[in-house]
Amino acid sequence: MPVITKRATEIFNQSSPLTSPLESSEFVTGGTAPQAGAGAQLVPLHGGVDEPPAHVAIIMDGNGRWAKSRGLPRIAGHREGSRAVRRTVEAAIESGVRWLTIYAFSSENWRRPVTEILDLTGLLRRYLRTEVAELKQNGVRLRVIGDRTRFDVDIQADIEAAERETAANGRLNLTIALSYGARAEIAAAARAAAAAVSAGILDPGELNEQTFVKFLATAGMPDPDLIIRTSGEQRLSNFLLWKAAYAELVFLNVLWPDFDQSHFAAALAEFSRRERRFGARAD
Ligand code: FPP
Numbered sequence: 001m002p003v004i005t006k007r008a009t010e011i012f013n014q015s016s017p018l019t020s021p022l023e024s025s026e027f028v029t030g031g032t033a034p035q036a037g038a039g040a041q042l043v044p045l046h047g048g049v050d051e052p053p054a055h056v057a058i059i060m061d062g063n064g065r066w067a068k069s070r071g072l073p074r075i076a077g078h079r080e081g082s083r084a085v086r087r088t089v090e091a092a093i094e095s096g097v098r099w100l101t102i103y104a105f106s107s108e109n110w111r112r113p114v115t116e117i118l119d120l121t122g123l124l125r126r127y128l129r130t131e132v133a134e135l136k137q138n139g140v141r142l143r144v145i146g147d148r149t150r151f152d153v154d155i156q157a158d159i160e161a162a163e164r165e166t167a168a169n170g171r172l173n174l175t176i177a178l179s180y181g182a183r184a185e186i187a188a189a190a191r192a193a194a195a196a197v198s199a200g201i202l203d204p205g206e207l208n209e210q211t212f213v214k215f216l217a218t219a220g221m222p223d224p225d226l227i228i229r230t231s232g233e234q235r236l237s238n239f240l241l242w243k244a245a246y247a248e249l250v251f252l253n254v255l256w257p258d259f260d261q262s263h264f265a266a267a268l269a270e271f272s273r274r275e276r277r278f279g280a281r282a283d
Contacts, residue, residue, distance in 0.1 A: 052095050052096045052268055053097060053224075053225035053248075053268065054225055055097070055098070055099035055100075055101070055223065055224045055225050055226075056097050056226045056227075056267075056268075057100075057101040057102070057103070057224040057226070057227045057239070057240055057244075057247070058088065058101070058227070058229070058230075059103045059227065059230070059236070059237060059239055060103060060230060060256040061229055061230050061233055061255075061256055062230050062231030062232075062254075062255030062256045062257070063078045063080070063081040063255070063256055063257055065077070065231065065255055066255040066256070066258065067080075067257075074116055075116075075119040077255075077256075077257055078119055078120055079123060080257035081256050082123050082126075082127055083257070084256055084257055084259045084260070085102060085104075087259070087260050088100070088259065089135070089138075089174060091260075091261040091265070092172055092174075092264070093138060093139075093140070093171060093172050094261070095264065095265070095268060097172065098171075098173060099172075099222060099224075100172060100173070100174050100175070101145075101174075101175040101177060101240065102175070102176055102177065103177045103180065103237075103239050104120075104124065104176050104178055105120060105124070105177070105178045105179055105180070106177075106179075106237065106238060106239075107146070107147065107179055107181035107238070108181065108237075108238065121151060121155060124155060124178070125154070125155055125158065128155070128158035128159065129158060132161075132162045132166065135162075135166055135169075135174065136165055136166050136169065138171065138172075139169045139170065139171030140169055140171060140172045140173075141166045141168075141169040141174065142162045142163060142166045142174050142175075142176070143163055143173070143174070143175045143176075144159050144162075144163065144175070144176050144177075144178050145176075145178070145180055145185070146177050146178040146180030146181075146217070147179040147184070148179065150179045151179065159178075175218075177239065177240075180217075180239075181238045182239060182241035182242065182244075183238055185217050185218065185242070186216070186241065186242055188217070189212060189213075189216045190215075192215040193207055193212060193215050216242060216243075218240065221243070223245065223247065224240060225271065225276075226250060226267065226268070227239070227240070227248070227250070228251075228252060229249070229250075229251050229252070230255060230256045230259055231252075231254075231255050232251065232252075232253045233251070234249075234251045236249075246278050248271050248274045250267045250270050252266075
């Protein structure tokens with residue numbers, strides 16, 4: 001596995017970078033970064049600048065625009081997007097991030113033309129068949145969330161095999177959201193909780209935020225600390241809505257196929273400058 005660029009590590013470790021990567025035009029918005037000079041009151045509550053976020057989630061956007069700008073078919077953008085996934089997994093490992101969740105196919109993506117769906121499922125099939133050995137070797141545990149039953153049975157079998165073969169790993173927990181939608185996830189959890197109540201397993205009075213999350217597909221996964229979206233769009237698009245309640249959002253002006261270790265590091269650097277209060281006060 002290639003080693004992450006030194007620059008990436010340096011960007012993350014800078015507590016007061018001279019030139020913030022977020023000041024470049026690559027970033028759409030930096031959100032509410034701490035004000036210069038107000039540092040005395042603004043103590044980061046997420047553990048400080050040296051600690052990477054435990055869980056980074058990414059909305060990979062811009063494959064189509066990347067291809068169009070080059071006069072290429074959309075599949076070329078998705079194919080290059082797969083390479084960016086590989087780079088990102090490496091960057092997450094090198095940065096010490098323990099959880100990485102990527103939005104590869106939303107429940108709404110089934111509305112795309114059948115040719116594009118075939119291209120995307122073809123890339124997924126190839127990814128599952130060619131990358132798992134390396135994921136395994138690098139200590140990555142792979143999981144899939146979403147309605148996998150909508151994919152061809154051979155892909156479902158590949159997903160199961162990948163999950164099984166990497167189950168003992170824990171260096172990086174890679175979750176791929178496939179045919180995933182957060183509203184469907186929450187509705188399914190509500191159905192499961194209601195069924196548990198009807199079966200007499202759960203007292204309705206005990207249903208609260210802590211017990212409800214156990215019914216979510218994302219149960220057991222820490223809340224994302226940082227959600228990155230590429231391509232300049234600024235939306236969550238039905239991604240991890242329950243878990244994203246206190247996530248820091250970073251929107252990057254880079255198209256997903258161009259995303260690399262330096263963008264990942266810059267997003268982590270921006271995260272390290274955010275003040276997280278979780279509704280409390282910093283003073
Ligand atoms: C959004 O770009 C991206 C997708 C809908 C698919 C993401 C898929 C990959 C990155 C490749 C396959 C992934 C794996 C894990 C093998 P878009 O097509 O909506 O771009 P646009 O907004 O520019 O049209």
